[in-house]
Amino acid sequence: MIVAEQKKISEIIEMVSPYRKVLVLGCGTCVKTCFAGGEDEVAVLASLLRLAFEKQGNSKEISEFTIERQCEDEFIQEAAEAIGRNEAVLSLACGAGVQDIARRFKNVPVLPGVNTTFVGVMEDRGLFTEECLCCGDCRLGQYGAVCVLTRCAKKLSNGPCGGSRNGKCEVNPETDCAWQLVIDRMRELGQLDSLREYIPPRDWRTSNAGGPRKLFREDMVA
Amino acid sequence: MKEKPCSNLQKLLVNGEFVVTAECGPPRGMLKEAVTAKGELLKGYVDAINVTDNQTAIVRMSSLAACVHLLEMGLEPVMQMVTRDRNRIALQSDLLGAYSLGIRNLLCLSGDHQSFGSQPDALNVFDIDSIQLLSMVETMRDTGRDMSGYELSHAPRMFAGAAANPFADPFEYRVIRLAKKIAAGAGFIQTQSIYNLPRFKEWMRLAREQGLTEEAYILGGITPLKSAGMAGYMAARVAGMDIPDEIIKRMRGVPKEKAGEEGMQICLETIEELKNTPGVSGVHIMAIESENLVAPIVKAAGLYPRPAAE
Amino acid sequence: MTDGRPVVTLFYCVNALSRQTAQDLENAAEFEIRPVHMACSSMVKDVLLLKGFEAGADLVVVATCPPGQCQFIDGNSRARKRVERVRRLMDEAGLEGRRLIIIDRGLELEYAGILKEFESALE
Numbered sequence: 001m002i003v004a005e006q007k008k009i010s011e012i013i014e015m016v017s018p019y020r021k022v023l024v025l026g027c028g029t030c031v032k033t034c035f036a037g038g039e040d041e042v043a044v045l046a047s048l049l050r051l052a053f054e055k056q057g058n059s060k061e062i063s064e065f066t067i068e069r070q071c072e073d074e075f076i077q078e079a080a081e082a083i084g085r086n087e088a089v090l091s092l093a094c095g096a097g098v099q100d101i102a103r104r105f106k107n108v109p110v111l112p113g114v115n116t117t118f119v120g121v122m123e124d125r126g127l128f129t130e131e132c133l134c135c136g137d138c139r140l141g142q143y144g145a146v147c148v149l150t151r152c153a154k155k156l157s158n159g160p161c162g163g164s165r166n167g168k169c170e171v172n173p174e175t176d177c178a179w180q181l182v183i184d185r186m187r188e189l190g191q192l193d194s195l196r197e198y199i200p201p202r203d204w205r206t207s208n209a210g211g212p213r214k215l216f217r218e219d220m221v222a
Numbered sequence: 223m224k225e226k227p228c229s230n231l232q233k234l235l236v237n238g239e240f241v242v243t244a245e246c247g248p249p250r251g252m253l254k255e256a257v258t259a260k261g262e263l264l265k266g267y268v269d270a271i272n273v274t275d276n277q278t279a280i281v282r283m284s285s286l287a288a289c290v291h292l293l294e295m296g297l298e299p300v301m302q303m304v305t306r307d308r309n310r311i312a313l314q315s316d317l318l319g320a321y322s323l324g325i326r327n328l329l330c331l332s333g334d335h336q337s338f339g340s341q342p343d344a345l346n347v348f349d350i351d352s353i354q355l356l357s358m359v360e361t362m363r364d365t366g367r368d369m370s371g372y373e374l375s376h377a378p379r380m381f382a383g384a385a386a387n388p389f390a391d392p393f394e395y396r397v398i399r400l401a402k403k404i405a406a407g408a409g410f411i412q413t414q415s416i417y418n419l420p421r422f423k424e425w426m427r428l429a430r431e432q433g434l435t436e437e438a439y440i441l442g443g444i445t446p447l448k449s450a451g452m453a454g455y456m457a458a459r460v461a462g463m464d465i466p467d468e469i470i471k472r473m474r475g476v477p478k479e480k481a482g483e484e485g486m487q488i489c490l491e492t493i494e495e496l497k498n499t500p501g502v503s504g505v506h507i508m509a510i511e512s513e514n515l516v517a518p519i520v521k522a523a524g525l526y527p528r529p530a531a532e
Numbered sequence: 533m534t535d536g537r538p539v540v541t542l543f544y545c546v547n548a549l550s551r552q553t554a555q556d557l558e559n560a561a562e563f564e565i566r567p568v569h570m571a572c573s574s575m576v577k578d579v580l581l582l583k584g585f586e587a588g589a590d591l592v593v594v595a596t597c598p599p600g601q602c603q604f605i606d607g608n609s610r611a612r613k614r615v616e617r618v619r620r621l622m623d624e625a626g627l628e629g630r631r632l633i634i635i636d637r638g639l640e641l642e643y644a645g646i647l648k649e650f651e652s653a654l655e
Contacts, residue, residue, distance in 0.1 A: 044582060047583060047586055051582065051586060051622075052627060153335050154351070158351050158352075158354065158399075159395060160390065161390075162387030162414060165390060165462065170335065177391070179395075183392050183394075198402060199354075202349075
């Protein structure tokens with residue numbers, strides 16, 4: 001999922017303060033799962049904003065709405081009416097959702113309520129970890145399904161650096177050394193020898209280095 | 223390594239000399255004298271001087287410029303190049319520039335992570351890793367082509383080296399990684415500072431078993447301990463450093479004013495062991511900010527005078 | 533809507549207060565108490581705490597069982613974590629998080645003692 005974290009309330013208050021009628025718009029998919037922008041978070045944030053502006057003596061109308069996904073037109077249309085009634089949208093979706101809403105509603109400012117942080121998983125209760133950089137050229141098969149590009153702080157392709165100690169990364173002793181995980185897994189799989197192979201430099205064109213990426217599926221076009 | 227040596231360092235190694243190199247950190251400033259002063263301390267006592275590239279991710283005079291200052295003094299530099307700060311375009315360009323200025327040895331590293339340095343807010347690059355950098359240097363040297371396959375007017379013939387840490391985890395992978403570095407083009411290997419001799423020797427045994435000491439020259443890393451505090455700090459804080467308790471005990475067991483002597487004694491014992499370890503071709507002394515210790519170590523270890531350079 | 537007395541929204545686990553204390557509290561003369569009975573304090577959600585303030589509460593109180601005495605094992609500690617989080621959010625929004633309190637001394641707590649806590653939180 002896409003993992004996000006709600007922005008500081010003070011930052012949000014400052015962002016929305018020029019507008020009198022603000023819609024807090026939630027997204028019911030990824031950001032809901034990571035407790036950043038689903039219905040519950042929308043309710044808490046909207047309530048806090050109402051209380052904060054009321055205390056400032058600043059009369060504002062803060063309303064709430066959550067759709068299934070802010071990155072799909074079908075769902076976005078469900079929010080059209082609510083958006084139409086407001087002067088600004090505070091979107092709690094990831095960066096993609098914020099932009100997709102803005103693309104469809106040209107006359108309404110759309111503000112981000114969360115910081116989109118990474119593509120990851122919930123490794124444990126309340127613990128989210130980054131797993132994928134969306135490089136566009138997946139090599140997980142070579143590395144025992146551990147992404148060294150994402151999970152090694154130096155993006156090393158050919159083995160661990162000299163700072164791997166007791167299975168932990170020198171950059172953060174609470175982070176597993178990705179290479180230790182690769183090696184452990186390859187040993188389990190009886191494929192440790194395949195790590196002797198030299199992995200040549202990446203072609204970063206498939207990544208964001210080649211500019212924004214597009215995917216076009218001709219077969220899906222009516 | 224059969225062809226004509228690229229550098230004096232390589233030539234000495236080919237001739238079977240037990241070589242001595244030392245490390246020199248450029249200043250956090252632009253004074254040439256800060257480099258040449260270190261050069262003066264080392265002149266005559268080492269075969270080559272290894273110049274760090276923004277070590278510990280702290281901005282310093284570029285390795286390339288400091289290497290040129292040493293060259294002008296008639297010293298042979300080993301230029302360090304890390305992949306942390308430059309992409310492949312800049313790395314190749316700097317390699318060509320370095321060669322044009324007379325630099326002939328290149329140590330290929332990934333570099334300390336920027337989070338350890340003075341500017342942890344910086345973006346890192348890591349376009350390629352240290353092994354891919356070695357391969358780049360080797361390809362340019364042996365085929366005269368850059369990474370795009372473009373044929374250069376001349377092949378920059380650099381003697382490429384790499385670092386190895388026999389003390390990092392996972393141990394079983396350390397020799398595989400060494401083999402990968404050598405296969406990618408490393409002609410010499412500098413190890414992390416050695417305090418844990420049994421572990422180092424075990425690593426060397428595995429390296430010999432795989433024939434790696436036939437393919438590259440291994441230089442054992444030496445760092446003189448100056449105090450018990452330094453030993454404790456390095457053991458606890460420096461990533462990838464392995465200082466056994468008995469070494470720390472030895473440093474603690476002598477009065478403060480004798481700690482330097484004890485550290486020196488440990489160095490000399492280590493060098494003696496390294497001389498007698500098959501497959502070790504020399505030592506690399508990393509006495510950062512205490513380059514004055516290099517000459518006495520080299521003398522006391524019986525490694526002085528150094529063979530004449532050509 | 534209010535008669536001038538401070539308004540207290542009291543979320544309480546039915547096991548956390550004795551029947552008598554709860555009754556006394558609900559009839560307290562000094563405060564306008566708005567009680568919310570719960571089978572476990574963990575049933576209180578972040579937004580409900582804030583809704584109490586939105587509805588005009590001067591003080592929102594969550595009464596939980598003492599640490600280690602939740603009959604659903606960790607309901608009280610989960611309630612505590614939520615209260616702490618909402619309190620932090622309120623502080624960030626300039627809303628005086630100290631007006632959201634937790635009382636967790638269970639049946640030991642006497643009516644008078646509880647009222648004192650309310651008063652000091654409202655000071």
